[in-house]
Amino acid sequence: MGQITLSGISKNFGAVQVLEGIDLDIRKGELVVFVGPSGCGKSTLLRLIAGLDKPTGGTIAIDGRDVTPVPAADRGLAMVFQSYALYPHMSVRQNMAFGLENAHLPRPEIDARIAEASRMLEIAKLLDRRPGQLSGGQRQRVAIGRAIVRNPTAFLLDEPLSNLDAELRVSMRAELAALHQRLGTTMVYVTHDQVEAMTLADRIVVLRAGRIEQVDTPLALFNAPANVFVAGFIGAPNMNFIQGVVRGPVEGGVAVTAFDGRVVPVDAAAGALAPGDAVTLGVRPHHLRRVGPDEGLPVTVHLVEALGAETVVHGRTAEGQRILAVLAGQEPLASGDVIALAFERRQTHAFDKDGLRVAGN
Amino acid sequence: MKIVKSVMAALALGLMSSTAASAGDVRLMWYSDGVEGEVIKDLVGRFMKENPDVNVILDNVAYKVVQEQLPIQLEAGQGPDIARVTNLKTIAQHWLDLTPHIKDPAYWQANFGNEFDWMRPDGSKAITGFMTQITLTGGFANKTLFEQAGVPLPGPKATWDEWVDAAAKVQASQKLPAAFAIDRSGHRISGPNVSYGANYIKPDGSPAPVDAGVKAFAEKLVKWTAEGKHMKEVWVSAAGSTYRAAAEDFINAQIAYYYSGSWQIANLETKIGNSFDWVATGTPCGTKGCSGLAGGAALVAIKYTKNPKDVGRVMDFLAREDIVKEFTERTLFLPAHKGVIAKGNLDFKSNNPAVKAALQKYVAATADIMPAAAALPAWKWATPYYGALVTRISQVMAGELKLDEAFARMDKDIADQVAQAK
Amino acid sequence: MAGVLGRAAGVLAAPVAWAAALVDRPMRAWQNATGTNGMAAVFLAPNMLIFGVFVLFPLVINIAYSMTGGTALFLPDRTFVGAAQYERLLSCADYTDPKTCEEDQFWIAVRNTGVFVVFQVALMTVVAVVTALILNREIRGRSFWRAVFFFPVLLSPVVVGLIWRWILQRDGLLNAALFQLGFTPHVWLTDRFWAFAAAIGVSIWAHVGFYALIVLAGLQAIPKDLYEAAEMDGTKPGRVFWRITLPLLMPNLLVVIVLALIRAVQIFDEVFVLTGGGPGTSTMFLTQYIYEVGFASLLKNPGLASAASILMGGVLVVLTLVQLAVARRNEAKGKRQ
Structure with missing residues (x-):
């Protein structure tokens, strides 16, 4: 129950190609997050799964049944909208009952489901209020409640937390995670916030310009991004990218000339790269550590952001390459200071001239 | 009171369309049934040539304006200096006594005196204007249609029933929408009412209740409408006392017989041309007579004029015998001027022999006017009586009232008007 | 087009500014004297006057008319009858049948x-x-x-x-x-x-x-x-x-x-x-x-x-x-x- 398969999905609006070549297999009970920059097609993809739009090409199957020609009302899915889309003229109870009345469920059954869901979401006291009388967080829970009572095959959530303030967002995130644990129903979640993706997802689908860049668990995406885009998108602050040229093979990898002629060793499969090949190196800000002078890369500090638990340092190398480092604790640095940074070979990512991860890296 | 009156007048001035006349200006409000507009324009132009110090401003308006808007203007103490009016008696208090302003009151009395009572309050001796024409109600028949249907035209003493039956035969044969039509007007049916013995006027001059004569003709008219012989739209497609003429229907050969009056002659001649032959028939007979109703429009001077002297000069010119004769000949009207009638030899400006024949017929028909009809133009309750007749009969035709209810209502409507004026 | 408008604006700027300066002093003096509300009242006055003359005044006169009888159109020439007209309008034997009504x-x-x-x-x-x-x-x-x-x-x-x-x-x-x-x-x-x-x-x-x-x-x-x-x-x-x-x-x-x-x-x-x-x-x-x-x-x-x-x-x-x-x-x- 709740297994969704997308095969060869494409969607265009007139001349604009919004989605192309989407193949995805969502397992039952999974919480899959679609993430990507604005305009990447994640919301469109969600709406295609919901049935609110029809794909231009490809098929969608739910639990093995082809639902591409089936209208939204009959797919057995429930959606939580970004704007909640609560019926403003009905009470919370009526909002939640509406879909069930459409299915002609008996009254006792409807009341039971509403009672259960409102208890779960702690909105039992709000049942007779109108949406206009609720706060943002309360409305969000009602929207979720409306979806829960339907006992759907899967939940579809379209950026449900983006209208909430930062504090509420954090607590609601935890609640959603707990809810998923409890219900065990498949959830397809769309967000542009990669922190939400990282914390909630069983698997993340990274989308860019209508294509899937990579599908994997959050940690796998973090540790082994398939290309430059995913590497830069996942993880905050963004990964540092440094251009370099392959010099020659070394044990287990290649040597790359980067910065002002420094040689940086990276892991690579034999034969994956040839000398003279252009290569992009990637190092996460958290993987840079401060070393003594002459032990590492000299970086001139431009901006220091002291966050208390860690310090974010913006700097430039001698060649003008920007470097961002996140150092633990509180470093007494000021703009203009020169510090030396070093990083581990096994934490250095390498991407070839097409931006793809180098084999064996 | 004076102040209030002048303030009100000033306000009314702002609201009404007539602007103040300055010295030397004479405003003449005129309506036309046919070609009179051209004729009066010409005559007025000639007057201004002979009298360059007087500027006559001619306002050609629709009959409705004279009927409905002029009385309001007069009540506000405004209005033109001279107007051509048919509703002469009821609002006679607004007419100016021209006697001090005209050259020769005796000439006026001799030639127009017969009708002076039609246009002045009871008991007054004022000379307020003169009749531009005498009109007489009467019928017109579409000779061509009758011929095509093979129905002979009824004779001179034919009754209403005979005329309607003949027209009905023509209707059936020629597939006409209706056999005949009478204008939607209480004035128009008063001649036939009197022909059936009606008398509206009690001996003391107050209105009499509707009598057997009125009822007889009203019943017939309603019956003919129900049978589809009388063209229903004419009376039924308006409410109250709104005037509707059936001239267009006759001109378009939709009906075989049309009961209207002599003022239509010029209109018919212009619009029908050679399309078909038509004749005037006088008024069909009822049980007591074959009477039409005399009437006509008069040119009257308005009391509130600022230039009574100039008004007098214009009136004198237009009342001149040669001018009246020319007017009559060009407009194809029946003259009111005694001298013109007596001299005869009117050279009506029409190539159509039908016109001359029609006019002769009408002149002859004046002999058939019954006393009860002759008294009506000078009677001050005539207009309310006409209004009540037409309002209530059309309701019966539309199926809203029964005839008896209508008659009761008519008496009440007229009594209300009398009570109001007290 | 923009050029023409710009030039027109430039040409008009000086006389407009001059006119504005001319009006400025008296306006300020007036405002000081009567206050903003006073000025507002004066600017509203013409419209209120028109409203009064063409709407309010006729309305009042109409009410007066409704209590008079007679044939004269001119109000002072009419006779006062109180509520007789209303009585006549509203007197019906059976309100559902117009035929039984007086009017x-x-x-x-x-x-x-x-x-x-x-x-x-x-x-x-x-x-x-x-x-x-x-x-x-x-x-x-x-x-x-x-x-x-x-x-x-x-x-x-x-x-x-x-x-x-x-x-x-x-x-x-x-x-x-x-x-x-x-x-x-x-x-x-x-x-x-x-x-x-x-x-x-x-x-x-x-x-x-x-x-x-x-x-x-x-x-x-x-x-x-x-x-x-x-x-x-x-x-x-x-x-x-x-x-x-x-x-x-x-x-x-x-x-x-x-x-x-x-x-x-x-x-x-x-x-x-x-x-x-x-x-x-x-x-x-x-x-x-x-x-x-x-x-x-x-x-x-x-x-x-x-x-x-x-x-x-x-x-x-x-x-x-x-x-x-x-x-x-x-x-x-x-x-x-």
């Missing part, structure tokens, strides 16, 4: 107006909603169709009446078409039922575009995702309309209904040209009754007409108050959301 034409007009208002407003609201629903969809040439529906609203009522009279008269377009199609023509405007139906139909045709526009605005204010949520909830289209669209449209519909009521009570122009109040008096409405009795009829009675107009005005005042209450309620609801 039967008045009650016929009242009854006609009542029936007209009920049917015309109800029908027009339905037509307006249906029209707005259709115009809200993504159909081809949508802007064109919106203009087409709104066009009759721009026509003068006399033109509207004439157009339809030419269509409906005995030798009009409708009968010609029916004849061509093999049906027997019917003289629509002399038939009491059809003339009344025509009055309703023509006035709906002439005004529905305006109300459809108001309803359309209301429709477009309903967020699209409510419909999507309803779709996800598995709602059938009929239920979507009854349970979602209609309740959310209610404020707009109330406005439409009250406005339509106020206008329907005053119906005159189109119908007068179309049927003249006929056949008989079957399409004679209150305004025409007042016009006839006050001005046009050969059986004039200005005092009676004034009394009738005051009574009619009373009804309109009630409706206007209802409209104000509805507007205030909508505003409050809007603020809360």
Whole structure:
């Protein structure tokens, strides 16, 4: 129950190609997050799964049944909208009952489901209020409640937390995670916030310009991004990218000339790269550590952001390459200071001239 | 009171369309049934040539304006200096006594005196204007249609029933929408009412209740409408006392017989041309007579004029015998001027022999006017009586009232008007 | 173009500034003397004066007229009769049967107006909603169709009446078409039922575009995702309309209904040209009754007409108050959301 398969999905609006070549297999009970920059097609993809739009090409199957020609009302899915889309003229109870009345469920059954869901979401006291009388967080829970009572095959959530303030967002995130644990129903979640993706997802689908860049668990995406885009998108602050040229093979990898002629060793499969090949190196800000002078890369500090638990340092190398480092604790640095940074070979990512991860890296 | 009156007048001035006349200006409000507009324009132009110090401003308006808007203007103490009016008696208090302003009151009395009572309050001796024409109600028949249907035209003493039956035969044969039509007007049916013995006027001059004569003709008219012989739209497609003429229907050969009056002659001649032959028939007979109703429009001077002297000069010119004769000949009207009638030899400006024949017929028909009809133009309750007749009969035709209810209502409507004026 | 405008602005700048400077000192002095409220009063005065002279003053005079009798049109020449005109208007043996009333034409007009208002407003609201629903969809040439529906609203009522009279008269377009199609023509405007139906139909045709526009605005204010949520909830289209669209449209519909009521009570122009109040008096409405009795009829009675107009005005005042209450309620609801 709740297994969704997308095969060869494409969607265009007139001349604009919004989605192309989407193949995805969502397992039952999974919480899959679609993430990507604005305009990447994640919301469109969600709406295609919901049935609110029809794909231009490809098929969608739910639990093995082809639902591409089936209208939204009959797919057995429930959606939580970004704007909640609560019926403003009905009470919370009526909002939640509406879909069930459409299915002609008996009254006792409807009341039971509403009672259960409102208890779960702690909105039992709000049942007779109108949406206009609720706060943002309360409305969000009602929207979720409306979806829960339907006992759907899967939940579809379209950026449900983006209208909430930062504090509420954090607590609601935890609640959603707990809810998923409890219900065990498949959830397809769309967000542009990669922190939400990282914390909630069983698997993340990274989308860019209508294509899937990579599908994997959050940690796998973090540790082994398939290309430059995913590497830069996942993880905050963004990964540092440094251009370099392959010099020659070394044990287990290649040597790359980067910065002002420094040689940086990276892991690579034999034969994956040839000398003279252009290569992009990637190092996460958290993987840079401060070393003594002459032990590492000299970086001139431009901006220091002291966050208390860690310090974010913006700097430039001698060649003008920007470097961002996140150092633990509180470093007494000021703009203009020169510090030396070093990083581990096994934490250095390498991407070839097409931006793809180098084999064996 | 004076102040209030002048303030009100000033306000009314702002609201009404007539602007103040300055010295030397004479405003003449005129309506036309046919070609009179051209004729009066010409005559007025000639007057201004002979009298360059007087500027006559001619306002050609629709009959409705004279009927409905002029009385309001007069009540506000405004209005033109001279107007051509048919509703002469009821609002006679607004007419100016021209006697001090005209050259020769005796000439006026001799030639127009017969009708002076039609246009002045009871008991007054004022000379307020003169009749531009005498009109007489009467019928017109579409000779061509009758011929095509093979129905002979009824004779001179034919009754209403005979005329309607003949027209009905023509209707059936020629597939006409209706056999005949009478204008939607209480004035128009008063001649036939009197022909059936009606008398509206009690001996003391107050209105009499509707009598057997009125009822007889009203019943017939309603019956003919129900049978589809009388063209229903004419009376039924308006409410109250709104005037509707059936001239267009006759001109378009939709009906075989049309009961209207002599003022239509010029209109018919212009619009029908050679399309078909038509004749005037006088008024069909009822049980007591074959009477039409005399009437006509008069040119009257308005009391509130600022230039009574100039008004007098214009009136004198237009009342001149040669001018009246020319007017009559060009407009194809029946003259009111005694001298013109007596001299005869009117050279009506029409190539159509039908016109001359029609006019002769009408002149002859004046002999058939019954006393009860002759008294009506000078009677001050005539207009309310006409209004009540037409309002209530059309309701019966539309199926809203029964005839008896209508008659009761008519008496009440007229009594209300009398009570109001007290 | 920009260059010309720029140059014009440059040329005008100096004289405008000079004129402004000229007026500045006296204006400031005046404002200091009378305060902002005083100045506002002076600027409002001309409009209030016009309103007073052309609306308020005639209204008061009309009330005075309604308590007088006699044939004179000039108020001071009339006789005071107190409430006699009202008494006459309102005296009926049986209020449901105009024939038993003293002033039967008045009650016929009242009854006609009542029936007209009920049917015309109800029908027009339905037509307006249906029209707005259709115009809200993504159909081809949508802007064109919106203009087409709104066009009759721009026509003068006399033109509207004439157009339809030419269509409906005995030798009009409708009968010609029916004849061509093999049906027997019917003289629509002399038939009491059809003339009344025509009055309703023509006035709906002439005004529905305006109300459809108001309803359309209301429709477009309903967020699209409510419909999507309803779709996800598995709602059938009929239920979507009854349970979602209609309740959310209610404020707009109330406005439409009250406005339509106020206008329907005053119906005159189109119908007068179309049927003249006929056949008989079957399409004679209150305004025409007042016009006839006050001005046009050969059986004039200005005092009676004034009394009738005051009574009619009373009804309109009630409706206007209802409209104000509805507007205030909508505003409050809007603020809360």
